[in-house]
Amino acid sequence: MPQVEMTVNGKAVSAKAKGNTLLSEFLREGLGMTGTHVGCDTGQCGVCVVHVDGLPVKSCNMFAAEAEGAEVTTIEGMANEDGTLGVIQQAFQDNHGLQCGFCTPGMVMSAASLLAENPKPTEAEIRAHLSGNLCRCTGYHNIIKSILAASGQDAQGAV
Amino acid sequence: MPADGGIGAANKRREDVRFLTGKGNYTDDINVRGQAYVVFLRSQVANGVLNSVDTSAAAEMPGVLRIFTGADFVEVGGVPCGWCVTDRHGEPMQEPKHPVLADGKVRYVGDAIAAVVAETEAQARNAAEMIELDIDELPAVVDMKAALIDGSPKVHEELTSNLCYDWGFVEENKGAVEQAMQDAAHVTTLELVNNRLVANPMEPRVAIGDYDAAAGDSTLYTTTQNPHVIRLLMGAFVLGIPEHKLRVIAPDVGGGFGSKIFHYAEEALCTFAAKALNRPVKWTCQRSESFITDAHGRDHVTKIELALDADNNFTAVRTDTHANMGAYLSTFAPSVPTWLHGTLMAGNYKTPVIYVNVKAVFTNTVPVDAYRGAGRPEASYQLERVIDKAARELGVDAIALRRQNFITEFPYATPVAVEYDTGDYNATMDKMIEISDLAGFEARRAESAKKGLLRGLGVNCYIEACGIAPSNLAGQLGARAGLYESATVRVNATGGLVVMTGSHSHGQGHETSFPQVVADMIGIDPAMIEIVHGDTARTPMGMGTYGSRSLAVGGSAIVRATEKIIAKAKKIAAHLMEAADGDIELKDGTFSVAGTDKSVAWGDVTLAAYVPHNYPLEDIEPGLEETAFYDPANFTYPSGAYSCEVEVDPDTGKVTICKFSAADDFGNIVNPMIVDGQVHGGIGQGIGQALLEHAIYDDDGQLVNGSYMDYAMPRADDMPFFSVDHSCQTPCTHNPLGVKGCGEAGAIGSPPAVVNAVVDALQRAGHDVTHIDMPLSPNRVWSAMNKA
Known part of the structure; x- marks a missing residue:
């Protein structure tokens, strides 16, 4: 098996991967980074979202080899350097934006990609942006609130 | 402090x-040193005689360690059912054996036939494709009513028919209800479907069996909501392992919603295989596999009749329900349409006599069992829909009709065998009216009309029974476990x-x-x-x-x-x-x-x-x-009043939820933030049931929408922000915390609110539509509006 190299959360990493090894599989099995989850087999649920060269990607829909040399960011790389929760993570905790936690890595990574391109999104823009991220626990209510809070906005209309 | x-x-x-x-440490995050992987070969036909399973070619494939088939489990117990319902005639339900792997017959698409254990998952999957099956396909039994017709193909040949049980509750009230129907000034009748759903926790099921040969100890890591129940069921009834030699670990579990209560055959297989191979064996369910193996929910077809006197007092309720069991009895399946459903048919109302008839039916589909609410959403939905219809037929206000019939004195013994300890249904109704700004509805309707949209308002109440108990009573009712x-x-x-x-x-x-x-x-x-x-x-x-x-x-x-x-x-x-x-x-x-x-x-x-x-x-x-x-003395009885406002696009039939308000009485509250979150999630699932979700089988028993490409899971842009309130608190009288439970309320209370709102929108626009079955897809709504 060829060795695949990339940068994950700022660290150079290398692991063996077959041609058909998915990026999600590479992270979880190759690197032992199990923060990225897998929730479906059709690229629909979004729990596996990571950033590849700054763009959100469903890591179950990309081969590890395609990320050769790329800068990958996962949920494990979203905390502050001192280990405290990053702004988005903290907003999710403050607003009870997660319950079982399984979709959470994908939600946080999708939220980060939204806020990077649109620092003050409207409620409708957030909902539209999350169309590729399923959550079964929250009814999305507190996820939307969390992302509004992370962008420094009040959740108007949310009780 | x-x-x-x-x-x-x-x-x-x-x-x-x-x-x-x-x-987090979810089951799939766990890898046990030396583990092998198992992949299941599953039936692609819904009904068939399994003549042979030829594993000879598959066994020669690279990495294959062992292939298990039904023959390996002939000496092993079947997957047990945890509840025995007694029928109207005092007879126990028909209870077929549920083998770990198919034995001579396949009974639904997804039924496990063989389990291939290999060094890698890919090797196991490749080998599974090499197994040669000889199956004589038989006609599938999918429709519940057709399944009960004489001469219908049988799901289980050893049973007398496809009828699991014919349950009457309370059987002694049958005649009184009949009399009340005859004496009534008005009877409102409604036939409806409570659509079949897939629970879909975001974490698919996973099981890892491990065996310590030196000590003779088995360990199962599994995605379950109740590790001790799995240990008891699997140890005592399937594999014959005493509890002190069997440990079940359920680490972080990514949602359950009922579907992870049950003991599944894959758990037994992994535990069995780990011992047989003296190696850890891991199974990770794929999502497309979970659609055809996780127990489904709901799937009731019901006719309900509500009798009223000349003063609009409810005098009787009668229901006739067919409840789908699927191909085998999942762990608590028989209890869902009976004791978790019939006992709730009084709702929030002082109806003096009630009769509930439920026919549970075997079909060639995935087993059906508890899903968030389990029986109680089905009860609330039919009752709150028929009350809404009655109000419209009688030309009275739907809220006033409910208030007139509310139970107001507690404790209250219902005619369906439960005693509500506390509640204040007028208080939650008042609170709902306040938080939903019901007074402003007409103004909002006018705004919607300016956009060419039809706005409707749906209101309903619900009651549920939580914290199922006490054990001795549950035992009398057929539970095979303590509670x-x-x-x-x-x-x-x-x-x-x-x-x-x-x-x-x-x-x-x-x-x-x-x-x-x-x-x-x-x-x-x-x-x-x-x-x-x-x-x-x-x-x-x-x-x-x-x-x-x-x-x-x-x-x-x-x-x-x-x-x-x-x-x-x-x-x-x-x-x-x-x-x-x-x-x-x-x-x-x-x-x-x-x-x-x-x-x-x-x-x-x-x-x-x-x-x-x-x-x-x-x-x-x-x-x-x-x-x-x-061991509690009684159930707890949370209750509430919900409202929903929708806009219907008359050109497309698309329904948009504009506003959703929930006023719940959960008794005392320990953490209000968590309670809010539980209600939000329940409402999300209820809206999913009402507008989007439906597990559909074709006549051949194929699940036609078994993936997220096809099964419409609710997404962020299907939902509004919800208004939730739990300030109305009548503490439970019989537990030391005075708490009632909040996990299922949202899923129980929300579907009728949505459907009532859509029917209201269409009625206000002059369409004579009295009911549309869930999910209220644009196609169904448009067709109802434009029927000949």
Whole structure:
């Protein structure tokens, strides 16, 4: 098996991967980074979202080899350097934006990609942006609130 | 201290830190050294005779370690059913054997035929494709009513028919209900479908079997809501492993919603295979596989009749329901359409006589079992829909009709065998009217009309029964398990506590809310308390988490164990202060002698318990650890009033939820933030059922929408923000916390609100539409509006 190299959360990493090894599989099995989850087999649920060269990607829909040399960011790389929760993570905790936690890595990574391109999104823009991220626990209510809070906005209309 | 950290505080969840940083420990994150992988070969036909399974070519494939088939399990017990329903004639239900792997017959698409264990998952998958099957396909039985016609193909040849049971409740009331229907001034009739759903927790199921040959111990890691139940069912009924040689671990579990209550064959297979191969064996379910193997939910077809007198008082309710069991009886399937459904048919109303008939039917589909609410959503939906229809037929206000018939005095014994302890249905109705700004509806409707949209308002109530209990009654009703909960409270020498609970958290936040209870009782910082759950080796025998029971039953067990701790700690404190036991008071973590300035700190007492130098050894043992098993005296009865406003696009039939309000009475509240979240999630699933979700089988028994490409899961842009309120509180009278449970309310209360709102929108626009079956897809709504 060829060795695949990339940068994950700022660290150079290398692991063996077959041609058909998915990026999600590479992270979880190759690197032992199990923060990225897998929730479906059709690229629909979004729990596996990571950033590849700054763009959100469903890591179950990309081969590890395609990320050769790329800068990958996962949920494990979203905390502050001192280990405290990053702004988005903290907003999710403050607003009870997660319950079982399984979709959470994908939600946080999708939220980060939204806020990077649109620092003050409207409620409708957030909902539209999350169309590729399923959550079964929250009814999305507190996820939307969390992302509004992370962008420094009040959740108007949310009780 | 507990003023801002104990009961009633919106403490942030401690478990969130690991979930938000990728440090959760879900079952698929666990890899046991040396593990092999199992892949199941599943039936692609819904009904067929399995003549042979030829594994010879597959066995030669690279990496294959062993292939199991039904023949390997002939000597092993079947997957058991945990509830036996007795039918109208006093006979037990028909209960077919459920083999771990198919034995001579396949009965649904997804039925496991063989299990291939290999060094890698890919090798197992490749080998599974090489297995040669000889199956004589038979006609599939899919439609429940057709399944009961004489001459219909049978799902199980050894049974007399496809009828699992014909249940009447209360059978003695049948004649009185018939008479009331004849005497009624008005009878409203409604036929409806409670659509079949797939629970779809975001984490697919996973099982890892491990075997320690030296000790002869088996360990199963599994995505379950109730590890002790799995240990008992699998150990005692399937594999014959005594509990002391079997450990079940359910670590972080990514949602359950009922579908992870049940004991599944894959768990038994992995445990069995690990011993047979003397290697750990791991199975990770793919999503497309979970659609055809996780127990489905709902799937009732019902006719309901509501009789009213000339003054619009409800005089009787009669229902006739067909409930789909699927191909086999899943763990608690028989209880869902019966004891979790028929007993709720009084709803919030003082209807004097009720008769519920349920025919449970075997079909060639995935087994159906409890899904969030389990029977209670089906009860609320039909009752609240028929009341809405009755109000329209009678030309009376739907809220006024409900209020007129509300139960207002408690305790109230219903004609369907349960006794509501407390409630105030007018209060929740008033609160719902307030938070939903019902007075502003007409103005909002006018605004919608300007956009060319049809706005409608739906209102309903609900009642549920949570914390299913007591065990002796449940046993009389057919439960084959107890329904208590357990807790061990272990106080450490330096004052910290570990609470080992039989409840299991898979999103409910027990690690945060349970310490609030104990902290409040002792008067210490919740951070001093750790919760342990999800491991049969580390927790006392408990029944797990479902039916909104964790706080009402599990929390009560924690209270009882903590009471024992406090009682013993007071004896130690009395000794230390040379006072009488009865004079000791505990407040804010300090023991004092009443009427004096003598005191000792919590930590002094806990240290004395483990360093018993100055200690009443002649009276009490050293140590500070207590266990309690709490078996409740009754169900709890949360209730509420919900409203929904929708806009219907007349050109397309698309429904948009504009506003959703929920006023619930959950009794006392421990963590209001978590309660809000539970209600939000329930409403989300209820809206999903009402507008989007439907597991559809074709006539051949193929699940036609078994993926997220096709099964319409609710997404963020399908939902509005919800208004939720739980300030109406009538505490439960029979548990020490006065709590009722909040996990299922949203899913029970929301579907009728949505459907009532859509029917209202169409009626206001002049369309004579009295009912549309869920899910209210644009196609169904448009067709109803434009019917000939």
